[in-house]
Amino acid sequence: MKLYDCQMAPNPRRARIFLQEKGLDIPKREIDILAGENLEDDYLAINPFGLVPVLELDDGTFISEVPAICRYIESQHPEPNLMGTDPVETARIESWERYAEMNGMQAAGELFRNMTPALDDRGLPGMTGIERIPALVERGKRRLAHFYAQLEDRFAQSEYLAGDRFTLADITALCVVDFATFVKQGIPEGNENTKRWYEAVSARPTAAV
Ligand SMILES: N[C@@H](CCC(=O)N[C@@H](CS)C(=O)NCC(=O)O)C(=O)O
Numbered sequence: 001m002k003l004y005d006c007q008m009a010p011n012p013r014r015a016r017i018f019l020q021e022k023g024l025d026i027p028k029r030e031i032d033i034l035a036g037e038n039l040e041d042d043y044l045a046i047n048p049f050g051l052v053p054v055l056e057l058d059d060g061t062f063i064s065e066v067p068a069i070c071r072y073i074e075s076q077h078p079e080p081n082l083m084g085t086d087p088v089e090t091a092r093i094e095s096w097e098r099y100a101e102m103n104g105m106q107a108a109g110e111l112f113r114n115m116t117p118a119l120d121d122r123g124l125p126g127m128t129g130i131e132r133i134p135a136l137v138e139r140g141k142r143r144l145a146h147f148y149a150q151l152e153d154r155f156a157q158s159e160y161l162a163g164d165r166f167t168l169a170d171i172t173a174l175c176v177v178d179f180a181t182f183v184k185q186g187i188p189e190g191n192e193n194t195k196r197w198y199e200a201v202s203a204r205p206t207a208a209v
Pocket of ligand 1: 009010038053122
């Protein structure tokens with residue numbers, strides 16, 4: 001297997017942490033997003049969405065989208081389980097993981113892309129010809145504030161995002177918090193439950209990737 005990766009980007013990190021949690025160290029090929037390597041024909045032949053990460057299997061199959069990559073890896077390397085052991089837990093993990101990507105990662109991404117001159121004409125991932133919209137910087141901040149409030153409510157009731165153990169949902173939320181912190185939207189003061197969770201998940205050795 002091989003991972004098409006980008007060290008500076010938060011979504012490939014979700015896949016890297018997942019692989020590390022499984023004890024897998026696979027070859028990686030760095031794709032330079034800022035230079036637009038992900039938008040070149042060679043890469044679009046690998047992933048027409050123009051996004052990283054992508055997992056390449058030994059038979060030449062390409063899998064895009066982090067949860068799909070993780071689903072495949074979990075099927076081949078079931079332990080430690082990170083995506084659910086029964087239908088209800090599996091659904092709960094998927095629900096929280098999707099929530100973290102759609103409401104956390106996309107909010108931080110909206111903020112970052114629209115404030116970054118190097119991404120002029122690249123207001124959305126995987127394409128060009130989309131201008132930056134400065135108002136979306138403010139909207140991204142508000143979306144993140146809402147996300148953080150919901151995380152705090154959740155962590156007041158639950159040790160981890162999807163229940164009482166570490167799962168893929170926590171991996172995505174951790175990558176969101178670190179990306180949001182990079183764009184100066186760290187965990188708000190007073191969100192003690194979220195801080196307690198963050199300290200626990202970021203202390204795992206796999207968080208260092
Ligand atoms: N839903 C996708 C998100 C992937 C994504 O947005 N990746 C970003 C890097 S963090 C990307 O490829 N951006 C390309 C660009 O900015 O043009 C997944 O789960 O893999």
